[in-house]
Amino acid sequence: MFEIYLPIAELSVNLLVILGMGGAVGFLSGMFGVGGGFLMTPLLIFSGIPPAVAVATEANQIVASSVSGSLAQWRRGNVDIKMGTVLLVGGIVGAVFGVQLVRVLRQLGQVDLIISLSYVTFLGIIGVLMLIESVRAIRRARAGGQVSMRRSGQHNWIHGLPFKMRFKHSKLYISALPPLLLGAFVGLLAAIMGVGGGFIMVPAMIYLLRMPTNVVVGTSLFQIIFVTAAVTVLHATTNKTVDVMLALILMIGGVIGAQFGARAGQYLKGEQLRALLAIMVLAVCLRLLFDLVIRPEELYSIGPALGGH
Amino acid sequence: MTLRALIIALAALFATSFCANAQETRVSAPKGQIIEKIESDLSSRRIEIESNFTGQQIVIFGTIENSKQSDFEPGLYDVVVVVKGPRDTIVARRKSKVAGIWINTRSLTLGNAPGYYAVLSRRDVHKIASDTVLNAYGLGFDAIGFRPIGKNVPALAAQGLSEFTDAVIRIMQREGLYIYDPDGVVFVGRNLFRATVNLPANVPIGNYATDVYLLRNGEVLSHNRSNLRITKAGFERFVYAAAFDYPLLYGIIAVIVAIVAGLAASAMTRRD
Numbered sequence: 001m002f003e004i005y006l007p008i009a010e011l012s013v014n015l016l017v018i019l020g021m022g023g024a025v026g027f028l029s030g031m032f033g034v035g036g037g038f039l040m041t042p043l044l045i046f047s048g049i050p051p052a053v054a055v056a057t058e059a060n061q062i063v064a065s066s067v068s069g070s071l072a073q074w075r076r077g078n079v080d081i082k083m084g085t086v087l088l089v090g091g092i093v094g095a096v097f098g099v100q101l102v103r104v105l106r107q108l109g110q111v112d113l114i115i116s117l118s119y120v121t122f123l124g125i126i127g128v129l130m131l132i133e134s135v136r137a138i139r140r141a142r143a144g145g146q147v148s149m150r151r152s153g154q155h156n157w158i159h160g161l162p163f164k165m166r167f168k169h170s171k172l173y174i175s176a177l178p179p180l181l182l183g184a185f186v187g188l189l190a191a192i193m194g195v196g197g198g199f200i201m202v203p204a205m206i207y208l209l210r211m212p213t214n215v216v217v218g219t220s221l222f223q224i225i226f227v228t229a230a231v232t233v234l235h236a237t238t239n240k241t242v243d244v245m246l247a248l249i250l251m252i253g254g255v256i257g258a259q260f261g262a263r264a265g266q267y268l269k270g271e272q273l274r275a276l277l278a279i280m281v282l283a284v285c286l287r288l289l290f291d292l293v294i295r296p297e298e299l300y301s302i303g304p305a306l307g308g309h
Numbered sequence: 310m311t312l313r314a315l316i317i318a319l320a321a322l323f324a325t326s327f328c329a330n331a332q333e334t335r336v337s338a339p340k341g342q343i344i345e346k347i348e349s350d351l352s353s354r355r356i357e358i359e360s361n362f363t364g365q366q367i368v369i370f371g372t373i374e375n376s377k378q379s380d381f382e383p384g385l386y387d388v389v390v391v392v393k394g395p396r397d398t399i400v401a402r403r404k405s406k407v408a409g410i411w412i413n414t415r416s417l418t419l420g421n422a423p424g425y426y427a428v429l430s431r432r433d434v435h436k437i438a439s440d441t442v443l444n445a446y447g448l449g450f451d452a453i454g455f456r457p458i459g460k461n462v463p464a465l466a467a468q469g470l471s472e473f474t475d476a477v478i479r480i481m482q483r484e485g486l487y488i489y490d491p492d493g494v495v496f497v498g499r500n501l502f503r504a505t506v507n508l509p510a511n512v513p514i515g516n517y518a519t520d521v522y523l524l525r526n527g528e529v530l531s532h533n534r535s536n537l538r539i540t541k542a543g544f545e546r547f548v549y550a551a552a553f554d555y556p557l558l559y560g561i562i563a564v565i566v567a568i569v570a571g572l573a574a575s576a577m578t579r580r581d
Contacts, residue, residue, distance in 0.1 A: 003510075004360050004361070005358060005359070005362050005510070012362065012363060060567055063564055063567035063571065064568070064570040064571040064574065067567070067568050067571025067574075067575070072575065109402045113412055232560055232567070233560035233561060233563075234560070236552065236559050240552050240553060242552070242559070242560060244559070244562070244566065247566070248566065251566075251570040255573075255574040259577075259578065292410040292411060293409060296404060298479075299403050300401055300402065300404075301480070302400070303399065303400050303402065304397070304399060305398040
C-alpha cells in the first residue's frame with residue numbers, strides 16, 4: 001500500500017523505505033554536520049535506483065539541505081560571499097563538464113562503473129583519513145592532552161600565483177586561481193557523484209586556501225547551493241535523470257532526520273562520532289568495491305540506446 | 310468464481326455479436342467452405358499507471374466461430390496469444406573481468422526489441438507449427454525479431470549474436486516483461502477460450518498489440534488483433550511528460566522545490 005512509482009527512475013519503491021533512508025542519512029548529517037550526499041547516493045544505488053538517476057536526484061536534494069544549512073550560517077555572518085562566488089564560478093564550469101562527461105559515459109555504458117569507482121576512491125581515502133585522525137584524537141583525549149588546531153597565517157606556494165584578489169571577509173589576499181580550480185574540481189564531483197563536495201571543500205579551504213575556520217562551513221554551503229542547483233538543471237536538460245518525486249521524499253525524510261540527529265549529536269563526543277562516521281564511510285566503500293570485484297550473477301545487462309549515432 | 314463466470318458470459322456475448330473494436334484478418338479461405346474464425350477481446354483496453362501501480366493482469370478471451378470441435382478437450386485447434394509492447398532500440402552489454410573488476414566490455418545494439426512480449430498457448434509452440442510459420446507470425450521467443458545494429462555485428466559470429474539475444478530474453482523474463490506460458494490458454498467451453506497475462510509494475514508505456522491466432526495442423530486459420538494502450542496517469546504522467554518535453558523548466562522547478570523545502574526546514578528549526 002506504500003508502494004510508490006517513481007516516474008523518472010521508472011520503478012516502484014516503498015515510500016516508507018525511501019523516507020526512512022532519507023531520515024537515516026538526515027540523522028547522520030545532523031549529528032555529524034556533514035552533507036550526507038556521499039552516503040545517500042550509494043544507498044539509492046543499493047536499493048536499485050539507476051546510478052545516473054541517483055546522482056542527479058541527490059544533487060537536487062542537496063540544494064534543499066544546503067539552503068537550510070547556509071541560512072543558519074548566514075545569520076551568524078559566516079559566509080564570505082566573494083570567495084563563495086569565485087568558488088561557484090569554478091564550480092559551474094566543473095558541473096558543465098561533469099554533466100557532459102556523464103552523458104558520454106552513459107552512451108558508452110560505463111557510467112555505473114565510473115560512479116562506483118569514484119565513490120570507492122573518495123570514500124576509501126576519506127574513511128581511512130577520518131579513522132586515523134579520530135583514533136589519534138581519542139588516544140590523545142585519553143592521555144589527557146589538549147587537542148590542538150593547526151594555525152594558519154604562514155605563506156605557501158599558493159601566494160606566488162598571479163590574479164590576486166582581496167577577500168576581506170576571509171582576511172586573505174590570494175590568487176583567484178586556486179579557488180577557481182578547487183571550485184571546478186568540486187563541481188565535477190557534484191555532477192558525477194551527486195555530492196555537495198563539502199568533504200573536499202572544507203579541508204581544502206582550511207589547509208590550502210588558509211581561510212579562517214569560522215567562515216569555511218558557511219561559504220562552502222553557500223556555493224554548494226548554486227553548484228548543485230546548476231547540476232540539477234544541467235542533468236535535467238542533458239540526461240533527464242532528475243526524479244523530482246524521489247528528491248521530494250528524500251528532502252522530507254532528510255529534514256526530519258536532521259532535526260533528531262542534531263540533538264543526538266550534542267550528547268556524544270566528537271572524536272567518537274567521527275570514528276563512527278569513518279567506519280560507516282568505509283563500510284559503504286567496501287560494499288561498492290565488493291560489487292565491482294565479485295563476479296556478477298548476470299554478466300549481461302540491458303540499457304536504452306542513447307543517441308550517439 | 311464470479312470473475313470466471315463473467316468472462317465466460319462476455320466471451321459468449323462476443324461469440325454472437327459483432328466485435329466492433331478488434332481488427333480481424335482471415336488468413337486463408339478456401340472457396341465454398343465454412344472456415345473457422347477467431348474473435349477475441351481484452352478485459353481492459355486502456356491501463357493507466359499511477360503512483361500505486363504494482364502491476365495488473367489482463368484477460369484475453371474469445372471464441373472460435375464455426376468450430377468443428379465437439380467439446381473443449383480434443384485439441385483440434387491451437388490458440389496462440391501474443392501480447393507485444395512498443396518496440397525500441399536497446400543495448401545489451403556483457404561484463405568481463407578487467408584488472409580485477411567487472412566492466413562492460415562488449416555490447417550489441419538491438420533494434421526492434423519489444424519492451425514487453427508475452428506468448429501464451431495450450432502447448433509448446435514448437436509442437437504447434439513449423440519454425441517457418443512461427444517466424445512468419447512472430448510466435449515464440451525465437452521469433453521476436455531482434456534486429457542487430459552496428460559495426461560489431463559482422464564481428465560477432467552467429468553464436469555471439471544469439472548469446473546476446475538469449476541474455477536479453479533471460480533478463481526480460483526475470484523482470485516479468487517477457488513471458489512464455491505454454492499452458493496459458495484455457496478452453497472453457499466447446500469454443501470459448503481465455504488467457505490471463507500479467508503486466509508487471511515496470512511495464513513500459515505505449516501501444517500494445519494483442520494478437521490471437523487460431524491454428525490447425527500447423528496452419529494459421531484466422532487471426533484477430535485487439536489494441537491495448539498503457540499510459541502514465543495523474544501526477545506521474547505530468548512529471549514524466551514535463552521532464553522530457555520541458556526539461557529546462559522541469560530542472561528549474563526541481564531547484565525551486567528544493568529551495569522552498571530548504572527554507573521551510575530552516576523556518577522549522579528556528580522555531581524551537
